[in-house]
Amino acid sequence: MKKGVRFKILVGIGVLLVILLIALLSIPKIILVDNDVTVNLEEDYIEPGYKAKVLWFDITNKVTVTNNIDTNVVGNYEVEYKIDLLFDIVKKRSVIVIETIPPEITLVGEESVYVCPQSIYEEEGYEAIDNYDGDVTDKVTLDVKDDMITYIVVDSSNNETSKTRTIIHEDNVAPNLELKGNESITLTLGSGYSDPGYTATDNCLGDITDKVVVEGSVNTNAVGTYTITHKVSDGVNETSKTRTIHVINGIATLGTENAPGVIYLTFDDGPSNSYTRIVLDTLKKYNVKATFFLVPKNASLYYLIKEEYDSGHSLGIHSMSHTYSVVYASDDNLYSDIKAVNEVIKNVTGSYTYLYRYPGGSSNTVSKNYSTGIMSRSASVIHEMGYHYFDWNISSGDADGRNHTSDEIANNVIRNLSKSRYNVVLMHDTHEFTAYAVEKIILYALENGYTFAPITMNTREVHHSIAN
Ligand SMILES: [Zn+2]
Structure with missing residues (x-):
C-alpha cells in the first residue's frame, strides 16, 4: 500500500473517533446523589438529589421524577428519573422501606418455673406480637433444653427476638x-x-x-x-x-365451800343473746356450776335465766339498768334497783336471791359523781337487808372496752388462780372472747386439781375497800 493511502485511512479513522467522542459527550447524563436508599416504616422518603447535564449545560430541570413509594408498607420500591428526548434517558434508584422493631414475646406463667424432679415441664403457652406483622405466635420456635426453654421469633423484616423460661426441677411445695x-x-x-x-x-x-x-x-x-x-x-x-x-379427772365435782383451790366463776351483765348460750353449754359439758350476776334488761332472754337456775347455777342481783347516774343517784334508787332485779328473778324462777354485786364493784368511785357516801351507807345496811355482796379477787380483764382473744382472757384468769385461797373470778357473759375462754379455764383447772362451786349464802364474801 502506498504511503498516501495509508495516511488517508488513518485520518479517516481519526475523524470517525472524534465524531464518536462528540456524539458520546452529547448524550445527556443523569447523576444521582447516593444510590440505594433505606427508609424506616412510616417515615417520609426524602429525595437525596440528582443532576442532569449535557456537555457543560445543566438540564436538571428537564428531569421528571416518579416513584411508587408507600412508606406504610415494607418493601422494595423504585424512583425513576427520566429525560424525554428522541430517545428516553432513564436512571433508577432503589428504595427499601424497612421496619426495625422486633416482635414481643409474652409468656403465660412464670419465667422461672418449679417442676417436680423427674417430671417434664408442660408448656403453659406464649404469645408473640409484632408491630408490623401482628400476631406471629405461630412463627415462634422453641429450643427446649433440660433446664431452659428459649422462645425465638423472627418478623417479616428479619428482626429477631427471644425470651427464655428457666425450669427448676425441684419440689418447692410442702406436703x-x-x-x-x-x-x-x-x-x-x-x-x-x-x-x-x-x-x-x-x-x-x-x-x-x-x-x-x-x-x-x-x-x-x-x-x-x-x-x-x-x-x-x-x-x-x-x-x-x-x-x-x-x-x-372426769367431770368436775362440786368444790368444798370456801376451801383453798375452789374457783367461783362469776358472770356479770348477762344474759346476752349469743354468748350466754355458749357459756351455759360449756359449763354443762364439764358439770361446772357458776354464778350469774344479772342485768335482766331484755325479757326475751329470761328463758336463759330460767335455764341458769334450773342447771344448778347461782343467780345474783347486779342491776336493772347498769347506768351509774341512775343507780347511784340516791340510796332509794340503789335499793329499788336491787329490788327490781330480784322481782324479775322471783318471777322467772319462783325464788328470790340474796346474792348481790354492786355495779362497778363496791370500791367504785364513779358513784361519787352522783351521791357522796352512797357506797359506805349502803354497805353498812345491806346485810341487815338480808343481802351478801361479792366483789372478786381475780379479774379476767374482759370489760376494759377493748377487743381480746379468748386466750388472753383465759390466761388472765389462769395465771392468778391460787390453791391457797378460794378464787372468785370476774367475767362477763356479754363477750364472745369471754365465752370461748371458759373452756380453756375449766380444762386448765381440772388438769391442775382445782374444783368449782357456785356462790351461796354460805360463801365467804370477797370485799374490796369502799372508796366512796
Ligand atoms: Zn357490771
Missing part, C-alpha cells in the same frame, strides 16, 4: 397434712385413746400418708395435757401439725 377429727381432744381419766388419724399428700409424690411420723403419746391414766406431733416430709419440705389431748 399437705390433714388431721382427722379435732385438733384438741378432751378425755376423762382412764378412758382409752385412739388417734383419729391423718392424711398427707404431696404435689410431687401424691399420697404420702405412710410417710407421716407420729411423735408423742397419751397416758390416759395421768391427768395432764399431751401433745402428739405429726410430721411428714417430701424430701425437701416438711410439714408438721400437733394435736393436743387433755386428760381430765
